[in-house]
Amino acid sequence: MKRLFSVTIILMFLGGLSHAQTTLKGTVYEQGTNKALDNVFIRDNNTRQVSITDKNGKFEIQTAQGHTLIFNSPGYAADTLYLIDMRPKKVMLATTSIALNQVTITSTRPDFNPRVEYPEVYEKSKVYVLSPSTWFSKEGRRARKLKKYFRYEAEQRQIDAAFSRSYVGSIVPLKGKDLENFMTMYRPSYKFLRSNNRESMVAYINDSYKKFMALPPDKREVQPLN
Template identity: 30%
Template structure:
């Protein structure tokens, strides 16, 4: 009994001070031999963080099942789900829309790297960032964070939505300022002439964007000067040709 207690007391410090870690090296996705120093690495479970050294190497406390986040200026942030604690080679893809912001002087070539492939690479599960752990998981070799093939489509959709919101904003501004009352006060136009004037000379979104703030009163005055030079026929909206019956 005493021998068992002594054995447990001797083994206790080893269990207390033992710490599981995961290690690896981070490279540029496109330039496979280009190691990345200063990459921020964060264990999303334990909140512990570290960064890669001059050779792109890192060591961080972790357990199987933890999520490890890799982030660097000018690169896509991505997350690794640990299925084991073996040494890994990680590749981060460059942000295509932020190339001008990348400080290439901060990246050094690792002279010790002769082969970007990790012969000890193990299978792992890759998750996209954003906290949504219910997204579809992808499997790949450790040694490269897989690019999300839907990312480009998502960004294009975002740009389209932003463009539509911007156009709606300018359209609302034009509607609020290019009004019948504002035009009548400056030009005394009324009735059919006022209607035709507003259709012909309604300012375009491009013109409003180019001049900020846009001077609507000045624009209406210039448009009215051009209007007075038109012939009576030119001031009328031309009817569309009628379609012939089959």
């Protein structure tokens, strides 16, 4: 009887493990247009598993019922999904009012060190000459795509720090919505940031301010993406 009880417990435990390792599939679209979105970053808030959508907006991620997934993409409002079942999901992301470079202006985002937070992504992204499987495996391709996303995110955070609201506001006499519009329209690129010093940044901001004020009032408003 004890042996039968032990076997039952083991089977229940194994069943729980298999449930925990379920692959969730789905597609991410732009709300209002049903356009499939690629390069949407997906993170399981319970396990730190990560994934990213392909060119058709499709994704796969190891997760389980009761977990919360977070969806992020530049130019779109982040969204969360609480899993009550493992059926394929259709996720809709709403656009934000940010245009041009399609990034969110903020100087308060926490430090981001993906090499520390997601070392497995960097390990899986490696390509070995004598191991063809590392060239073409789905897991390897996804890891390399995630690595590019992490690099982009790190670059944007560096721009945030150098082109912060407090810093720009100390140079130009703009406030509130006008300052936000100005910073969105004239946000520098990462390439510019890397090839210029602080004095060049001040000159760039002052020159951009003159261009901004020369625009008709209606042209100083940032238009929504859609």
